[in-house]
Amino acid sequence: MIATICLQEQVINRNGEDDNTLAIMNKYKWISKEIIFETKDTLTIVFDTKDSPFTYKPGQFINITCTINGKEVSRSYSLSSSPEDKYPSITVKKVAGGIMSNYLWEQAPGLSEWAVEGPFGNFVRDTDLKKETPLIFLGGGSGITPLFSLLKEAVREAMHPPVLLYANKAPDNIIFKEPLAHMDAAEQLHAFYAFSEGDKPSDDKNCIWGRFNTLSIKSILKRHCSNLEEAHCYICGPKELMTLYKDAVLSMGLRPDQVHLEDFQVAITDPSVLDLPDESFEVLINYYDSMVKEDAEQVYEITTLIPVAPRQNLLNAAKAHRIRVPHSCESGTCGSCWARHTKGTVKMVNNFALTKEQVADSMILLCQSYALDDQVTIELD
Numbered sequence: 001m002i003a004t005i006c007l008q009e010q011v012i013n014r015n016g017e018d019d020n021t022l023a024i025m026n027k028y029k030w031i032s033k034e035i036i037f038e039t040k041d042t043l044t045i046v047f048d049t050k051d052s053p054f055t056y057k058p059g060q061f062i063n064i065t066c067t068i069n070g071k072e073v074s075r076s077y078s079l080s081s082s083p084e085d086k087y088p089s090i091t092v093k094k095v096a097g098g099i100m101s102n103y104l105w106e107q108a109p110g111l112s113e114w115a116v117e118g119p120f121g122n123f124v125r126d127t128d129l130k131k132e133t134p135l136i137f138l139g140g141g142s143g144i145t146p147l148f149s150l151l152k153e154a155v156r157e158a159m160h161p162p163v164l165l166y167a168n169k170a171p172d173n174i175i176f177k178e179p180l181a182h183m184d185a186a187e188q189l190h191a192f193y194a195f196s197e198g199d200k201p202s203d204d205k206n207c208i209w210g211r212f213n214t215l216s217i218k219s220i221l222k223r224h225c226s227n228l229e230e231a232h233c234y235i236c237g238p239k240e241l242m243t244l245y246k247d248a249v250l251s252m253g254l255r256p257d258q259v260h261l262e263d264f265q266v267a268i269t270d271p272s273v274l275d276l277p278d279e280s281f282e283v284l285i286n287y288y289d290s291m292v293k294e295d296a297e298q299v300y301e302i303t304t305l306i307p308v309a310p311r312q313n314l315l316n317a318a319k320a321h322r323i324r325v326p327h328s329c330e331s332g333t334c335g336s337c338w339a340r341h342t343k344g345t346v347k348m349v350n351n352f353a354l355t356k357e358q359v360a361d362s363m364i365l366l367c368q369s370y371a372l373d374d375q376v377t378i379e380l381d
Protein backbone atom coordinates (compact mmCIF):
# COMPACT_ATOMS: atom_id res chain seq x y z
CA MET A 1 0.00 0.00 0.00
CA ILE A 2 1.45 3.33 -1.02
CA ALA A 3 1.06 6.04 1.60
CA THR A 4 -0.63 9.30 0.70
CA ILE A 5 2.01 11.98 0.38
CA CYS A 6 1.04 15.55 1.00
CA LEU A 7 3.36 17.39 -1.37
CA GLN A 8 2.20 20.88 -0.76
CA GLU A 9 -0.14 22.61 1.62
CA GLN A 10 -0.83 26.26 1.47
CA VAL A 11 -3.40 28.43 3.27
CA ILE A 12 -5.27 30.70 0.95
CA ASN A 13 -7.95 33.13 1.87
CA ARG A 14 -11.21 32.28 0.15
CA ASN A 15 -13.45 33.54 2.93
CA GLY A 16 -16.48 35.34 1.57
CA GLU A 17 -16.00 34.05 -1.98
CA ASP A 18 -17.48 36.64 -4.29
CA ASP A 19 -19.90 35.92 -7.13
CA ASN A 20 -17.12 36.04 -9.76
CA THR A 21 -15.04 33.40 -7.94
CA LEU A 22 -18.10 31.16 -7.62
CA ALA A 23 -18.93 31.60 -11.32
CA ILE A 24 -15.45 30.40 -12.34
CA MET A 25 -16.23 27.25 -10.33
CA ASN A 26 -19.60 26.90 -12.15
CA LYS A 27 -21.29 27.71 -8.83
CA TYR A 28 -23.75 30.50 -8.18
CA LYS A 29 -25.78 32.06 -5.41
CA TRP A 30 -29.04 33.17 -6.98
CA ILE A 31 -32.15 34.67 -5.48
CA SER A 32 -35.81 33.90 -6.18
CA LYS A 33 -37.49 36.02 -8.81
CA GLU A 34 -40.85 34.28 -9.05
CA ILE A 35 -42.61 30.99 -8.30
CA ILE A 36 -45.18 29.87 -10.88
CA PHE A 37 -47.60 27.05 -10.07
CA GLU A 38 -47.95 25.19 -13.38
CA THR A 39 -50.24 22.30 -12.36
CA LYS A 40 -51.51 20.86 -9.09
CA ASP A 41 -48.13 19.18 -8.49
CA THR A 42 -45.63 21.15 -10.57
CA LEU A 43 -44.03 24.53 -10.05
CA THR A 44 -41.48 26.67 -11.85
CA ILE A 45 -38.79 28.52 -9.91
CA VAL A 46 -37.57 31.60 -11.76
CA PHE A 47 -34.15 32.83 -10.59
CA ASP A 48 -32.59 36.25 -10.49
CA THR A 49 -28.86 35.80 -11.17
CA LYS A 50 -28.12 39.20 -9.64
CA ASP A 51 -26.69 40.34 -13.00
CA SER A 52 -23.93 37.72 -12.89
CA PRO A 53 -23.62 36.17 -16.37
CA PHE A 54 -24.87 32.61 -16.74
CA THR A 55 -24.33 30.94 -20.11
CA TYR A 56 -26.18 27.75 -20.97
CA LYS A 57 -27.72 25.86 -23.85
CA PRO A 58 -31.37 24.83 -24.20
CA GLY A 59 -31.76 21.30 -22.80
CA GLN A 60 -29.09 21.60 -20.09
CA PHE A 61 -29.65 21.23 -16.34
CA ILE A 62 -28.38 22.69 -13.08
CA ASN A 63 -27.78 21.14 -9.67
CA ILE A 64 -29.61 22.71 -6.72
CA THR A 65 -28.36 22.14 -3.17
CA CYS A 66 -30.63 22.69 -0.16
CA THR A 67 -30.21 21.88 3.52
CA ILE A 68 -33.07 19.58 4.48
CA ASN A 69 -33.35 18.42 8.10
CA GLY A 70 -29.74 19.45 8.67
CA LYS A 71 -28.37 17.52 5.68
CA GLU A 72 -27.18 18.90 2.36
CA VAL A 73 -29.22 17.44 -0.49
CA SER A 74 -28.41 18.05 -4.18
CA ARG A 75 -30.58 17.25 -7.16
CA SER A 76 -30.37 17.93 -10.89
CA TYR A 77 -33.17 19.89 -12.58
CA SER A 78 -33.49 20.69 -16.26
CA LEU A 79 -33.73 24.34 -17.16
CA SER A 80 -37.19 25.06 -18.55
CA SER A 81 -36.08 28.50 -19.67
CA SER A 82 -34.06 29.09 -22.79
CA PRO A 83 -31.09 31.49 -22.97
CA GLU A 84 -33.26 34.10 -24.73
CA ASP A 85 -35.47 34.32 -21.63
CA LYS A 86 -34.55 37.11 -19.25
CA TYR A 87 -34.24 34.81 -16.23
CA PRO A 88 -33.24 31.14 -15.93
CA SER A 89 -35.86 28.81 -14.47
CA ILE A 90 -36.34 25.19 -13.49
CA THR A 91 -39.61 23.28 -13.32
CA VAL A 92 -40.08 20.76 -10.52
CA LYS A 93 -42.74 18.07 -10.22
CA LYS A 94 -43.63 16.77 -6.77
CA VAL A 95 -42.75 13.07 -6.67
CA ALA A 96 -44.13 10.64 -4.05
CA GLY A 97 -41.29 10.10 -1.54
CA GLY A 98 -39.03 12.61 -3.31
CA ILE A 99 -37.09 14.39 -0.55
CA MET A 100 -36.06 17.39 -2.63
CA SER A 101 -39.17 17.75 -4.81
CA ASN A 102 -41.48 17.68 -1.76
CA TYR A 103 -39.22 20.14 0.06
CA LEU A 104 -39.26 22.51 -2.91
CA TRP A 105 -43.01 22.18 -3.32
CA GLU A 106 -43.54 23.21 0.31
CA GLN A 107 -40.64 25.60 0.87
CA ALA A 108 -39.75 27.20 -2.48
CA PRO A 109 -42.13 30.17 -2.05
CA GLY A 110 -40.35 31.07 1.22
CA LEU A 111 -36.76 30.49 0.08
CA SER A 112 -34.84 33.53 -1.08
CA GLU A 113 -31.31 32.28 -1.83
CA TRP A 114 -30.33 29.29 -3.95
CA ALA A 115 -27.04 27.34 -4.20
CA VAL A 116 -26.73 26.45 -7.87
CA GLU A 117 -24.08 24.57 -9.85
CA GLY A 118 -23.93 24.14 -13.60
CA PRO A 119 -24.90 24.19 -16.33
CA PHE A 120 -24.40 20.53 -17.19
CA GLY A 121 -25.82 18.13 -19.73
CA ASN A 122 -25.29 17.28 -23.36
CA PHE A 123 -28.98 16.91 -24.26
CA VAL A 124 -28.58 19.90 -26.54
CA ARG A 125 -29.14 20.62 -30.21
CA ASP A 126 -26.11 19.67 -32.30
CA THR A 127 -24.33 22.83 -33.36
CA ASP A 128 -23.95 21.49 -36.91
CA LEU A 129 -27.71 20.94 -37.48
CA LYS A 130 -29.05 22.98 -40.37
CA LYS A 131 -32.02 25.32 -39.97
CA GLU A 132 -34.01 23.07 -42.31
CA THR A 133 -33.42 19.90 -40.23
CA PRO A 134 -36.85 18.73 -39.00
CA LEU A 135 -37.04 18.52 -35.21
CA ILE A 136 -39.22 16.12 -33.24
CA PHE A 137 -39.81 16.32 -29.48
CA LEU A 138 -41.20 13.25 -27.71
CA GLY A 139 -42.06 13.60 -24.04
CA GLY A 140 -44.13 12.50 -21.10
CA GLY A 141 -45.02 14.14 -17.77
CA SER A 142 -42.27 16.36 -16.37
CA GLY A 143 -39.99 15.16 -19.19
CA ILE A 144 -41.37 18.17 -21.06
CA THR A 145 -39.03 20.44 -19.07
CA PRO A 146 -35.82 20.21 -21.16
CA LEU A 147 -37.95 19.71 -24.29
CA PHE A 148 -39.73 23.01 -23.63
CA SER A 149 -36.39 24.80 -23.48
CA LEU A 150 -35.29 23.15 -26.76
CA LEU A 151 -38.71 23.81 -28.32
CA LYS A 152 -38.48 27.54 -27.68
CA GLU A 153 -35.12 27.57 -29.45
CA ALA A 154 -36.51 25.49 -32.34
CA VAL A 155 -39.57 27.72 -32.77
CA ARG A 156 -37.27 30.71 -32.97
CA GLU A 157 -34.60 29.26 -35.26
CA ALA A 158 -35.79 26.20 -37.20
CA MET A 159 -37.21 26.58 -40.70
CA HIS A 160 -40.11 24.12 -40.14
CA PRO A 161 -42.47 23.97 -37.16
CA PRO A 162 -41.26 21.18 -34.85
CA VAL A 163 -43.52 18.26 -33.94
CA LEU A 164 -44.29 17.54 -30.28
CA LEU A 165 -45.84 14.35 -28.90
CA TYR A 166 -46.60 14.77 -25.21
CA ALA A 167 -48.15 12.05 -23.00
CA ASN A 168 -49.89 12.76 -19.70
CA LYS A 169 -52.51 11.21 -17.45
CA ALA A 170 -55.07 13.95 -18.11
CA PRO A 171 -55.27 17.44 -19.69
CA ASP A 172 -54.84 19.05 -16.25
CA ASN A 173 -51.38 17.48 -16.02
CA ILE A 174 -50.05 19.28 -19.08
CA ILE A 175 -47.13 21.45 -17.98
CA PHE A 176 -46.69 24.71 -19.98
CA LYS A 177 -50.24 24.21 -21.30
CA GLU A 178 -50.81 27.83 -22.30
CA PRO A 179 -47.51 28.57 -24.06
CA LEU A 180 -47.74 25.26 -25.94
CA ALA A 181 -51.31 26.03 -27.02
CA HIS A 182 -50.19 29.49 -28.07
CA MET A 183 -47.33 28.11 -30.22
CA ASP A 184 -49.72 25.57 -31.75
CA ALA A 185 -52.35 28.21 -32.55
CA ALA A 186 -49.66 30.38 -34.17
CA GLU A 187 -48.64 27.36 -36.31
CA GLN A 188 -45.15 27.45 -34.83
CA LEU A 189 -45.58 23.91 -33.54
CA HIS A 190 -47.54 20.72 -34.34
CA ALA A 191 -48.53 19.42 -30.89
CA PHE A 192 -50.20 16.05 -30.20
CA TYR A 193 -51.28 14.80 -26.80
CA ALA A 194 -52.15 11.41 -25.32
CA PHE A 195 -54.11 11.08 -22.06
CA SER A 196 -54.11 7.74 -20.30
CA GLU A 197 -56.81 8.49 -17.70
CA GLY A 198 -59.97 10.51 -17.12
CA ASP A 199 -62.99 11.40 -19.22
CA LYS A 200 -62.73 12.44 -22.81
CA PRO A 201 -63.41 16.19 -22.79
CA SER A 202 -63.39 17.05 -26.49
CA ASP A 203 -63.07 15.76 -30.01
CA ASP A 204 -59.78 17.53 -30.49
CA LYS A 205 -58.15 15.71 -33.40
CA ASN A 206 -54.72 16.33 -31.87
CA CYS A 207 -55.57 14.33 -28.74
CA ILE A 208 -55.44 10.57 -28.32
CA TRP A 209 -57.57 9.16 -25.52
CA GLY A 210 -55.29 6.37 -24.34
CA ARG A 211 -51.56 5.85 -24.68
CA PHE A 212 -49.31 6.51 -27.63
CA ASN A 213 -48.27 3.29 -29.34
CA THR A 214 -45.91 2.54 -32.20
CA LEU A 215 -48.71 2.83 -34.74
CA SER A 216 -49.97 6.23 -33.57
CA ILE A 217 -46.43 7.63 -33.22
CA LYS A 218 -45.53 6.55 -36.76
CA SER A 219 -48.80 7.80 -38.19
CA ILE A 220 -48.43 11.29 -36.63
CA LEU A 221 -44.80 11.66 -37.66
CA LYS A 222 -45.44 10.48 -41.23
CA ARG A 223 -48.24 13.01 -41.63
CA HIS A 224 -46.65 16.01 -39.92
CA CYS A 225 -42.90 15.73 -40.33
CA SER A 226 -41.66 16.43 -43.82
CA ASN A 227 -38.27 15.01 -44.76
CA LEU A 228 -38.54 12.61 -41.81
CA GLU A 229 -35.39 10.67 -42.71
CA GLU A 230 -33.32 13.81 -41.90
CA ALA A 231 -35.10 14.56 -38.60
CA HIS A 232 -33.48 14.72 -35.19
CA CYS A 233 -35.54 13.50 -32.21
CA TYR A 234 -35.26 14.61 -28.59
CA ILE A 235 -36.85 12.27 -26.06
CA CYS A 236 -37.45 12.74 -22.32
CA GLY A 237 -39.96 11.14 -19.97
CA PRO A 238 -40.66 7.93 -18.05
CA LYS A 239 -38.34 5.05 -18.97
CA GLU A 240 -40.92 2.82 -20.73
CA LEU A 241 -42.29 5.70 -22.77
CA MET A 242 -38.78 6.74 -23.83
CA THR A 243 -38.12 3.18 -25.02
CA LEU A 244 -41.40 3.17 -26.97
CA TYR A 245 -40.59 6.49 -28.65
CA LYS A 246 -37.00 5.48 -29.40
CA ASP A 247 -37.93 2.10 -30.90
CA ALA A 248 -40.68 3.72 -33.00
CA VAL A 249 -38.41 6.33 -34.59
CA LEU A 250 -35.56 3.86 -35.13
CA SER A 251 -38.02 1.52 -36.86
CA MET A 252 -38.88 4.41 -39.19
CA GLY A 253 -35.29 4.46 -40.44
CA LEU A 254 -33.71 7.16 -38.26
CA ARG A 255 -30.09 6.48 -37.34
CA PRO A 256 -29.15 6.24 -33.62
CA ASP A 257 -27.16 9.50 -33.92
CA GLN A 258 -30.41 11.27 -34.86
CA VAL A 259 -32.09 10.17 -31.62
CA HIS A 260 -31.17 12.05 -28.43
CA LEU A 261 -32.29 10.84 -25.01
CA GLU A 262 -32.26 12.63 -21.66
CA ASP A 263 -32.12 9.91 -19.06
CA PHE A 264 -31.52 10.71 -15.40
CA GLN A 265 -31.72 7.02 -14.38
CA VAL A 266 -28.68 5.54 -16.10
CA ALA A 267 -27.42 2.29 -14.54
CA ILE A 268 -24.00 2.36 -12.85
CA THR A 269 -21.42 0.56 -15.02
CA ASP A 270 -19.66 -2.43 -13.47
CA PRO A 271 -15.90 -1.64 -13.82
CA SER A 272 -15.06 -5.35 -14.20
CA VAL A 273 -16.62 -5.34 -17.69
CA LEU A 274 -14.62 -2.32 -18.88
CA ASP A 275 -11.57 -2.50 -21.09
CA LEU A 276 -9.06 -1.15 -18.54
CA PRO A 277 -5.52 -2.14 -17.56
CA ASP A 278 -5.20 -4.30 -14.42
CA GLU A 279 -2.59 -1.96 -12.95
CA SER A 280 -2.31 0.47 -10.06
CA PHE A 281 -1.31 4.05 -10.78
CA GLU A 282 -0.47 7.16 -8.81
CA VAL A 283 -2.47 10.30 -9.46
CA LEU A 284 -1.64 13.85 -8.42
CA ILE A 285 -4.68 15.73 -7.08
CA ASN A 286 -4.83 19.42 -6.42
CA TYR A 287 -7.79 20.42 -4.23
CA TYR A 288 -9.07 22.72 -1.53
CA ASP A 289 -10.05 21.87 2.02
CA SER A 290 -11.16 24.06 4.88
CA MET A 291 -11.12 24.18 8.66
CA VAL A 292 -12.40 26.63 11.23
CA LYS A 293 -9.59 28.33 13.16
CA GLU A 294 -10.24 31.05 15.72
CA ASP A 295 -13.85 31.32 14.55
CA ALA A 296 -12.83 31.91 10.93
CA GLU A 297 -12.95 29.42 8.09
CA GLN A 298 -9.56 28.99 6.45
CA VAL A 299 -9.25 27.33 3.08
CA TYR A 300 -6.16 25.27 2.23
CA GLU A 301 -4.89 24.43 -1.20
CA ILE A 302 -3.42 20.93 -1.08
CA THR A 303 -1.51 18.87 -3.63
CA THR A 304 -1.45 15.15 -2.89
CA LEU A 305 -0.25 12.02 -4.66
CA ILE A 306 -2.75 9.20 -4.19
CA PRO A 307 -2.63 5.56 -5.26
CA VAL A 308 -5.43 4.34 -7.51
CA ALA A 309 -6.20 0.61 -7.46
CA PRO A 310 -6.79 -1.36 -10.68
CA ARG A 311 -10.25 -0.51 -12.10
CA GLN A 312 -10.89 2.04 -9.36
CA ASN A 313 -12.48 5.22 -10.65
CA LEU A 314 -10.98 8.55 -9.63
CA LEU A 315 -13.96 9.51 -7.46
CA ASN A 316 -13.60 6.35 -5.36
CA ALA A 317 -9.82 6.83 -5.19
CA ALA A 318 -10.32 10.39 -3.90
CA LYS A 319 -12.99 9.29 -1.41
CA ALA A 320 -10.69 6.51 -0.12
CA HIS A 321 -8.20 9.23 0.76
CA ARG A 322 -10.82 11.40 2.47
CA ILE A 323 -10.69 14.03 -0.25
CA ARG A 324 -14.11 15.63 -0.35
CA VAL A 325 -15.51 15.65 -3.86
CA PRO A 326 -19.13 16.69 -4.48
CA HIS A 327 -20.97 13.77 -6.05
CA SER A 328 -24.46 12.39 -6.34
CA CYS A 329 -25.49 9.98 -9.11
CA GLU A 330 -22.17 8.13 -9.72
CA SER A 331 -23.49 7.25 -13.18
CA GLY A 332 -22.17 10.21 -15.18
CA THR A 333 -25.45 12.14 -15.29
CA CYS A 334 -25.44 14.85 -12.59
CA GLY A 335 -22.07 16.45 -13.38
CA SER A 336 -21.37 17.31 -9.74
CA CYS A 337 -18.08 15.31 -9.59
CA TRP A 338 -16.46 17.25 -12.42
CA ALA A 339 -12.77 18.13 -12.26
CA ARG A 340 -10.04 19.34 -14.61
CA HIS A 341 -7.61 16.81 -16.00
CA THR A 342 -4.40 18.64 -16.81
CA LYS A 343 -1.86 15.87 -17.47
CA GLY A 344 -1.53 12.16 -18.26
CA THR A 345 -4.09 9.83 -19.85
CA VAL A 346 -7.58 9.27 -18.47
CA LYS A 347 -10.43 7.16 -19.83
CA MET A 348 -13.93 8.56 -19.23
CA VAL A 349 -16.37 5.70 -19.86
CA ASN A 350 -19.76 7.49 -19.64
CA ASN A 351 -20.66 11.13 -19.95
CA PHE A 352 -24.23 12.37 -19.90
CA ALA A 353 -23.39 15.67 -18.23
CA LEU A 354 -20.55 17.50 -19.95
CA THR A 355 -20.83 19.17 -23.34
CA LYS A 356 -18.27 18.64 -26.11
CA GLU A 357 -16.89 22.10 -25.30
CA GLN A 358 -16.46 21.25 -21.60
CA VAL A 359 -14.67 18.00 -22.48
CA ALA A 360 -12.43 19.92 -24.89
CA ASP A 361 -11.74 22.27 -21.96
CA SER A 362 -10.26 19.25 -20.05
CA MET A 363 -13.28 18.68 -17.81
CA ILE A 364 -13.92 15.09 -16.73
CA LEU A 365 -16.39 13.29 -14.47
CA LEU A 366 -14.39 11.61 -11.71
CA CYS A 367 -17.02 8.90 -11.14
CA GLN A 368 -16.57 7.80 -14.76
CA SER A 369 -12.83 8.32 -15.18
CA TYR A 370 -9.93 5.89 -14.83
CA ALA A 371 -6.21 6.66 -14.84
CA LEU A 372 -4.25 4.96 -17.62
CA ASP A 373 -0.75 6.05 -16.56
CA ASP A 374 1.27 7.51 -13.67
CA GLN A 375 1.28 11.02 -15.14
CA VAL A 376 -2.35 11.86 -14.38
CA THR A 377 -2.92 15.20 -12.66
CA ILE A 378 -6.38 16.34 -11.55
CA GLU A 379 -7.54 19.72 -10.30
CA LEU A 380 -10.65 20.05 -8.15
CA ASP A 381 -12.15 23.54 -8.00
Ligand code: FES
Binding pocket: 326, 327, 328, 329, 330, 331, 332, 333, 334, 335, 336, 337, 338, 353, 365, 366, 367, 368
Ligand atom coordinates in the same frame (compact mmCIF):
# COMPACT_ATOMS: atom_id res chain seq x y z
S1 FES B 1 -21.46 11.80 -9.37
FE1 FES B 1 -22.89 12.41 -10.89
S2 FES B 1 -21.65 12.60 -12.68
FE2 FES B 1 -20.28 11.82 -11.19
